[in-house]
Amino acid sequence: MQGGGKRAGGVGSPPTIAEDSPAPHYHGHRDRLRARFHETGGDALPDYELLELLLFRSIPQRDVKPLAKDLIQRFGSFAEVLGAPISRLTEIKGIGPGVALDLKIVEASLRRMAKGAIAKRPVLSSWSAVLDYCRMAMAFAEREQFRILFLDKKNAVIADEVQQTGTVDHTPVYPREVMRRALELSASAVILVHNHPSGDPTPSGADVRMTRELIDIAKPLGIAIHDHVIVGRDGHASFRGLGLI
Structure with missing residues (x-):
């Protein structure tokens, strides 16, 4: 049966705009x-x-x-x-x-794009690109993450891995596991990175103690800890820049 007043286009079609109607x-x-x-x-x-x-x-x-x-x-x-x-x-x-x-x-x-800027390049000569990548990757995350950039003898990145993800204010870090992974990759050095979801990148006492423990374990293995960087919405903090390494 044919009904009257039915709009062209079928049931559920959006209303059409007349050709002479002004654009939104x-x-x-x-x-x-x-x-x-x-x-x-x-x-x-x-x-x-x-x-x-x-x-x-x-x-x-x-x-x-x-x-x-x-x-x-x-x-x-x-x-x-x-x-x-x-x-x-x-x-x-x-x-x-x-x-x-x-x-x-x-x-x-x-x-x-940010990761591509540091791939296969000596990171110590492109440090600003490293910081840009770390901020892009982690600064706005809602939970703490602990990331490691593993470097070869030329300080080029051979692996970029998130080792742990924790809570809003804590991430468990296992130094011996970090070194085990560095040895598996034949890394000569590492850069440690983690974020502070609070936004403030200031290192905590626990951050300093953990970093020094990693340095103590890495040194006999011939693995250098180039830096530990903390990123947050309000900027970043470098342990080396602060004189903590």
Whole structure:
């Protein structure tokens, strides 16, 4: 039986916009923001506008400026939005699992780029790239992680491994296991890295004691501890730079 007043496109189809209907107001904003990015690059944009540019592709049919501002307000910065776990991202109204996954893909891509900057290069001559990678990989994690960069005789990275993941303020570290892995990889040196989810990278007394224990075990084995770096949202701390190694 044929019913009257049925909209073309079938049940469940979205309403169509007449050809003479004005485009949604945010279309012009998107064009202007893309033009600004093209002209000046991302460094000239505030965090929320750079985030908008990412959200344009994930959410094509909505004004995402308020959403981008909500995300920055909740997490603090562009980097912290990308570093947030999916479970927390989806707590924000308007962020579904698909959008959250898109953001995590961007984070993984940036991490891969940062890792590529230190791959097969003497890390002591590209120290700023090492710090950038460590911050990208760990600074915004919600739990402590203990990472080790294993180096060969030329101080190039031969392995990058997260040895332990702990709680918000503690990660168990087993020095003999660290050295066992270094010997397995024939590493000549290591760089220790862990994060402080609190944001403050200041070494604790336990951090100092653990590092010195590792140095004592590594020295007879001919393995150097080049540095122990702590990263957090508020920056980083280098044991060597602080005179602790």
